[in-house]
Amino acid sequence: xxxxxxxxxxxxxxxxxxxxxxxxxxxxxxxxxxxxxxxxxxxxxxxxxxxxxxxxxxxxxxxxxxxxxxxxxxxxxxxxxxxxxxxxxxxxxxxxxxxxxxxxxxxxxxxxxxxxxxxxxxxxxxxxxxxxxxxxxxxxxxxxxxxxxxxxxxxxxxxxxxxxxxxxxxxxxxxxxxxxxxxxxxxxxxxxxxxxxxxxxxxxxxxxxxxxxxxxxxxxxxxxxxxxxxxxxxxxxxxxxxxxxxxxxxxxxxxxxxxxxxxxxxxxxxxxxxxxxxxxxxxxxxxxxxxxxxxxxxxxxxxxxxxxxxxxxxxxxxxxxxxxxxxxxxxxxxxxxxxxxxxxxxxxxxxxxxxxxxxxxxxxxxxxxxxxxxxxxx
Amino acid sequence: xxxxxxxxxxxxxxxxxxxxxxxxxxxxxxxxxxxxxxxxxxxxxxxxxxxxxxxxxxxxxxxxxxxxxxxxxxxxxxxxxxxxxxxxxxxxxxxxxxxxxxxxxxxxxxxxxxxxxxxxxxxxxxxxxxxxxxxxxxxxxxxxxxxxxxxxxxxxxxxxxxxxxxxxxxxxxxxxxxxxxxxxxxxxxxxxxxxxxxxxxxxxxxxxxxxxxxxxxxxxxxxxxxxxxxxxxxxxxxxxxxxxxxxxxxxxxxxxxxxxxxxxxxxxxxxxxxxxxxxxxxxxxxxxxxxxxxxxxxxxxxxxxxxxxxxxxxxxxxxxxxxxxxxxxxxxxxxxxxxxxxxxxxxx
Numbered sequence: 001x002x003x004x005x006x007x008x009x010x011x012x013x014x015x016x017x018x019x020x021x022x023x024x025x026x027x028x029x030x031x032x033x034x035x036x037x038x039x040x041x042x043x044x045x046x047x048x049x050x051x052x053x054x055x056x057x058x059x060x061x062x063x064x065x066x067x068x069x070x071x072x073x074x075x076x077x078x079x080x081x082x083x084x085x086x087x088x089x090x091x092x093x094x095x096x097x098x099x100x101x102x103x104x105x106x107x108x109x110x111x112x113x114x115x116x117x118x119x120x121x122x123x124x125x126x127x128x129x130x131x132x133x134x135x136x137x138x139x140x141x142x143x144x145x146x147x148x149x150x151x152x153x154x155x156x157x158x159x160x161x162x163x164x165x166x167x168x169x170x171x172x173x174x175x176x177x178x179x180x181x182x183x184x185x186x187x188x189x190x191x192x193x194x195x196x197x198x199x200x201x202x203x204x205x206x207x208x209x210x211x212x213x214x215x216x217x218x219x220x221x222x223x224x225x226x227x228x229x230x231x232x233x234x235x236x237x238x239x240x241x242x243x244x245x246x247x248x249x250x251x252x253x254x255x256x257x258x259x260x261x262x263x264x265x266x267x268x269x270x271x272x273x274x275x276x277x278x279x280x281x282x283x284x285x286x287x288x289x290x291x292x293x294x295x296x297x298x299x300x301x302x303x304x305x306x307x308x309x310x311x312x313x314x315x316x317x318x319x320x321x322x323x324x325x326x327x328x329x330x331x332x333x334x335x336x337x338x339x340x341x342x343x344x345x346x347x348x349x350x351x352x353x354x355x356x357x358x359x360x361x362x363x364x365x366x367x368x369x370x371x372x373x374x375x376x377x378x
Numbered sequence: 379x380x381x382x383x384x385x386x387x388x389x390x391x392x393x394x395x396x397x398x399x400x401x402x403x404x405x406x407x408x409x410x411x412x413x414x415x416x417x418x419x420x421x422x423x424x425x426x427x428x429x430x431x432x433x434x435x436x437x438x439x440x441x442x443x444x445x446x447x448x449x450x451x452x453x454x455x456x457x458x459x460x461x462x463x464x465x466x467x468x469x470x471x472x473x474x475x476x477x478x479x480x481x482x483x484x485x486x487x488x489x490x491x492x493x494x495x496x497x498x499x500x501x502x503x504x505x506x507x508x509x510x511x512x513x514x515x516x517x518x519x520x521x522x523x524x525x526x527x528x529x530x531x532x533x534x535x536x537x538x539x540x541x542x543x544x545x546x547x548x549x550x551x552x553x554x555x556x557x558x559x560x561x562x563x564x565x566x567x568x569x570x571x572x573x574x575x576x577x578x579x580x581x582x583x584x585x586x587x588x589x590x591x592x593x594x595x596x597x598x599x600x601x602x603x604x605x606x607x608x609x610x611x612x613x614x615x616x617x618x619x620x621x622x623x624x625x626x627x628x629x630x631x632x633x634x635x636x637x638x639x640x641x642x643x644x645x646x647x648x649x650x651x652x653x654x655x656x657x658x659x660x661x662x663x664x665x666x667x668x669x670x671x672x673x674x675x676x677x678x679x680x681x682x683x684x685x686x687x688x689x690x691x692x693x694x695x696x697x698x699x700x701x702x703x704x705x706x707x708x709x710x711x712x713x714x715x716x717x718x719x720x721x722x723x724x725x726x
Binding site for chain 2 (some may be wrong): 034040041043047103110151290295299300
């Protein structure tokens with residue numbers, strides 16, 4: 001039947017094709033540049049990686065706990081929780097925590113950008129402004145460094161990902177959620193999360209996720225998109241990838257405590273009615289989030305930040321500068337490279353000097369033109 | 379929610395060791411992500427060969443990459459004749475090995491050193507190298523730039539020294555002095571089968587002395603060793619250069635095996651036999667161990683040096699916008715607080 005035909009085809013193939021090379025001779029054809037990925041690997045291990053993660057959402061959404069759970073850190077142990085009175089006057093701050101993580105010889109410098117105070121006030125109008133300003137400032141700093149003369153040790157402080165914590169209590173996105181995400185979606189990779197998901201039943205979670213996904217689309221919010229799977233990936237991988245995409249926004253639970261469940265010690269939360277296990281995929285999407293952030297998409301998050309968000313910022317910056325300059329008529333801009341001038345005293349003084357000189361030249365020119373004009377009349 | 383006095387697991391602050399009781403973070407997966415991405419994108423490598431006609435440049439490149447990648451092999455009407463001027467020509471091929479794709483560009487420099495009067499024959503080469511840097515710089519400065527800038531910069535320049543057995547010739551010194559400042563030079567002794575082992579060692583020693591005496595820096599340069607481990611590895615290489623090579627694309631039978639070699643009446647010179655010549659050392663250096671490093675040195679050092687000089691020349695620095703009518707004084711930039719004297723050497 002089929003087998004016989006296949007066998008026959010194979011024989012014919014062998015007859016017609018040139019002699020199959022022995023593996024020894026195949027080895028002889030080996031040049032050796034297949035070691036390139038290893039060479040790159042070695043250098044990267046030496047250099048290490050860095051990653052900047054921002055967390056945003058109102059107080060009490062479990063941001064600190066989640067960060068500690070994700071990276072097995074203890075960044076917030078000395079924190080003092082503010083009471084309501086203290087919070088009235090609090091503005092949105094930006095606080096950075098840095099921690100070095102090493103695992104199997106690979107070093108990661110992790111920076112967590114926290115945004116305490118966001119959404120906590122009575123009037124939260126534009127409470128995201130300090131956050132968008134911070135993101136822009138990192139872009140600006142990078143732009144300056146990149147355009148400068150000494151580019152040896154540029155520090156990359158750009159924000160690679162922003163986890164946005166949506167409260168589980170509501171019925172979907174609130175106005176502040178929509179406005180925040182829209183203010184940020186073209187500056188940073190926004191990954192929306194449903195926080196403290198242990199107060200929802202599975203069907204409630206599904207309903208909320210559907211609702212949020214729907215609203216995200218309706219309001220035109222561009223959250224971080226996972227890249228498409230390669231066509232040559234195996235089915236299992238493709239299935240996992242599909243599940244991941246359908247799971248957004250991730251419903252997460254975090255924990256700083258260890259509990260005993262099913263005879264094992266796990267990270268979890270102990271309730272009278274049961275134990276929530278953070279790393280149990282049937283309990284919440286924590287593992288999925290961790291996999292995305294670290295194990296499968298960290299590099300892509302960085303790439304999208306560099307290739308898209310930052311490039312957009314840079315292009316916009318240059319265009320703004322060009323139009324401003326030609327408006328002011330200060331000078332011709334020869335080529336499309338106009339990094340920002342550093343706002344320091346010395347430069348300002350020089351600019352002023354130059355302006356005065358140009359004004360004088362313009363004056364002289366006018367006078368000359370006037371003379372010529374007068375001369376013509378005579 | 380009640381906490382019934384469960385112990386808190388507090389990992390160490392500072393550097394976290396990933397063998398915490400509760401699993402690990404999994405950060406080495408980032409390396410895999412990077413590897414997949416670079417494999418998909420493929421690699422580029424641009425190698426230039428410089429030397430007089432007949433020193434075996436094309437053959438060597440073909441032998442190195444085990445394919446007919448040199449211009450000689452690719453042009454249908456190729457005639458071996460000495461060209462009147464030095465004209466650079468490049469040929470690109472995409473070669474693949476074990477899933478790794480590489481776009482290899484071989485830049486040939488026919489006419490170099492072949493004339494009666496060879497004065498300034500290096501100038502077209504210097505221009506070419508600088509043109510590639512200029513091209514890259516322009517792409518970097520565009521408002522809407524490509525995510526991956528096409529890289530035509532010369533990553534490595536293999537300089538063929540004839541096996542005279544004496545010293546470096548004046549043309550060798552002139553060339554390497556100038557090019558050594560802008561590109562990574564790997565000098566080799568070509569057609570080394572006319573030298574005995576002793577003659578070879580002596581020749582190499584004299585060349586090394588000559589290089590030092592003339593202040594010529596060849597790859598791998600001591601200043602760019604990244605750490606002690608690198609230094610040890612590179613010191614070994616530096617003690618052994620220039621490699622004495624023999625190239626061929628012909629195979630012969632030796633002891634029942636097919637080997638690449640040159641057959642003479644007095645024996646077969648096996649190209650891949652370390653006792654005969656140093657071809658494998660060269661191949662290992664260029665391809666198997668230092669290929670990425672050659673690219674990195676080109677990008678991080680040679681290119682950056684060029685860029686600094688270019689930006690200063692055209693006053694297109696960060697402050698250049700405001701100061702574009704003020705000529706930059708030599709050495710003083712007043713930007714970023716650091717002045718890059720060590721790297722803005724004067725070039726040709």
